[in-house]
Amino acid sequence: MNAPARIELALAPTPIMKLERLSRRLGVELYMKRDDLTGLLESGNKIRKLEFLVGDALAQGADTLITVGTLQSNCCRAVSAVAARLGLRAVVAVKGERPAAYDGNLLLNRMLGAEVRYLTDEEFKSYPVALDAIAEDVRRHGGKPYIIPESGSNEIGALGYLECAVELAEQISHGAPRFDTIAVTVFSGGSQAGLLMGKQLAGLPSEIVGVPIAFSADHVRGYITDIIGKAVGRFGFAIDVPKTIHLLDGYQGAGRAGVTDAELLLLINLAREEGVMLDPVYTAKAFGGLLDTLQRDPKALGQRVCFIHTGGIFSLFPLRESLTRLLDS
Numbered sequence: 449m450n451a452p453a454r455i456e457l458a459l460a461p462t463p464i465m466k467l468e469r470l471s472r473r474l475g476v477e478l479y480m481k482r483d484d485l486t487g488l489l490e491s492g493n494k495i496r497k498l499e500f501l502v503g504d505a506l507a508q509g510a511d512t513l514i515t516v517g518t519l520q521s522n523c524c525r526a527v528s529a530v531a532a533r534l535g536l537r538a539v540v541a542v543k544g545e546r547p548a549a550y551d552g553n554l555l556l557n558r559m560l561g562a563e564v565r566y567l568t569d570e571e572f573k574s575y576p577v578a579l580d581a582i583a584e585d586v587r588r589h590g591g592k593p594y595i596i597p598e599s600g601s602n603e604i605g606a607l608g609y610l611e612c613a614v615e616l617a618e619q620i621s622h623g624a625p626r627f628d629t630i631a632v633t634v635f636s637g638g639s640q641a642g643l644l645m646g647k648q649l650a651g652l653p654s655e656i657v658g659v660p661i662a663f664s665a666d667h668v669r670g671y672i673t674d675i676i677g678k679a680v681g682r683f684g685f686a687i688d689v690p691k692t693i694h695l696l697d698g699y700q701g702a703g704r705a706g707v708t709d710a711e712l713l714l715l716i717n718l719a720r721e722e723g724v725m726l727d728p729v730y731t732a733k734a735f736g737g738l739l740d741t742l743q744r745d746p747k748a749l750g751q752r753v754c755f756i757h758t759g760g761i762f763s764l765f766p767l768r769e770s771l772t773r774l775l776d777s
């Protein structure tokens with residue numbers, strides 16, 4: 449077995465809390481694993497992925513982390529925070545133009561000392577080309593670049609959520625409820641791929657259910673199968689590629705491109721009912737899908753359901769105008 453390199457970054461294990469009022473209202477025991485609290489600026493699922501990706505980068509002698517994302521990318525901000533923490537250089541390529549005033553994750557990237565390169569829509573479509581050019585530039589100046597894929601999504605990044613599943617299995621064996629379902633937000637599917645691997649390795653009893661917020665169910669299933677296959681090939685895990693991948697489909701809406709009033713209202717309502725803040729781009733959409741499923745049939749996912757909050761709070765702030773309108777109307 450080819451042991452993956454890892455560095456410790458996450459504040460783990462993250463707590464699991466019951467959403468008391470919502471559970472009573474829905475007639476199901478609904479819990480939340482607070483993976484938004486993994487630390488390094490509430491960096492959510494990304495910090496777990498970066499434990500392995502940056503571990504690999506350091507094992508290769510890299511001194512510069514390069515990554516890519518949207519203007520408000522959580523992954524870019526997490527890479528900036530980790531680079532600052534470890535004394536590495538970060539170059540983040542983001543889709544969009546430099547705004548007059550920085551906000552949210554973009555502001556944090558700059559405050560953390562990352563170099564930001566702005567990509568046009570065209571450049572973003574073929575971003576591997578842009579990333580290779582940045583890496584070449586770093587090499588020309590004597591640096592050693594390491595490219596982290598968008599959302600930290602490859603078979604190395606997925607190991608972060610393999611560890612999250614192992615952590616959940618340990619929490620259950622130490623008294624946390626035996627969840628029937630563990631639900632997670634899906635963009636690429638890397639986090640769900642990791643959970644599915646960890647479920648087999650750690651004997652986690654719960655069904656792992658993903659809620660895609662951008663890509664079609666077929667696309668996500670293909671990606672998850674591919675990543676698990678690659679992880680098995682690379683690291684020699686004794687696991688099978690799952691034959692079925694359980695997704696709650698139909699909640700993609702406008703994907704990452706748009707945030708609707710309905711999603712913002714859901715986020716506000718949860719904040720008021722339970723004192724928990726979701727993010728508008730990822731977790732609010734997925735949690736909305738989970739709630740809709742449970743409202744239609746409270747028993748659809750069993751009696752005990754745990755939603756993993758994967759972070760992302762900072763992209764809330766650039767939406768202050770829409771939020772103000774909703775709060776004051």
Ligand SMILES: Cc1ncc(COP(=O)(O)O)c(C=O)c1O
Binds near residue numbers: 523599634759
């Ligand atoms: C807050 C948040 N939750 C969930 C996800 C989805 O993770 P994955 O790409 O592993 O499916 C992301 C990814 O960008 C994210 O930023």
